[in-house]
Amino acid sequence: MEIVEIAAVQTTSEPLSTALLAILDNHATETGHPWRSDQIRLEARLGDTLAGGLSGRTQYGWMEIRLLAVDPAFRGQGVGRALMRNAERHAQEAGCPGILVETMDFQAPSFYAALGFTEAARLPGHVPAEDRLLLRKDLTL
Numbered sequence: 001m002e003i004v005e006i007a008a009v010q011t012t013s014e015p016l017s018t019a020l021l022a023i024l025d026n027h028a029t030e031t032g033h034p035w036r037s038d039q040i041r042l043e044a045r046l047g048d049t050l051a052g053g054l055s056g057r058t059q060y061g062w063m064e065i066r067l068l069a070v071d072p073a074f075r076g077q078g079v080g081r082a083l084m085r086n087a088e089r090h091a092q093e094a095g096c097p098g099i100l101v102e103t104m105d106f107q108a109p110s111f112y113a114a115l116g117f118t119e120a121a122r123l124p125g126h127v128p129a130e131d132r133l134l135l136r137k138d139l140t141l
Contacts, residue, residue, distance in 0.1 A: 024037070028060075034109055038057060039056075042054045042087065043081050063091035063099045063100070065100070088139065091139060099117075100135070105132075117135060119135055120134045
C-alpha cells in the first residue's frame, strides 16, 4: 500500500467538509442507517450589522445545533431565542424528532432550559472546573 500524505488545513475548507460528509453519508446509507445530513445556517441582522447567527445540521433525523452566537450588543433582546425558534421550525418541517445542542456549563444552559431543552449528558471537567453538556429537546411531545 502506498503511504498516504497527511496535511493540516489552515483555513476553513467548505469543500473538505462537503467531501467528508458525503463519505459518511454514503457509508451510513450502505449500512442501512441513512442520516440525511442537511445544513442549516441562519443570520440575524439589523441593517448591515450581524446581530448573531446559528449553524447546524440534521444527522440521523435529529437536528444538531453546532454554533449559536449573539453579538454582546444584541444580547437580552430575543435574538438568540428567535434564531433557536427558527431552527426548531426547520427541524419540525424536516420531520426531526428533536434537537441536540452541545454547550459548556458556563455558556448559557439556563437559556436553553427556558426553550425546553433538558440535559442528556454531562462530561465533568472537560475544561478545568467546567462541564461540557449535551442538551436535547424532543419535538414529538
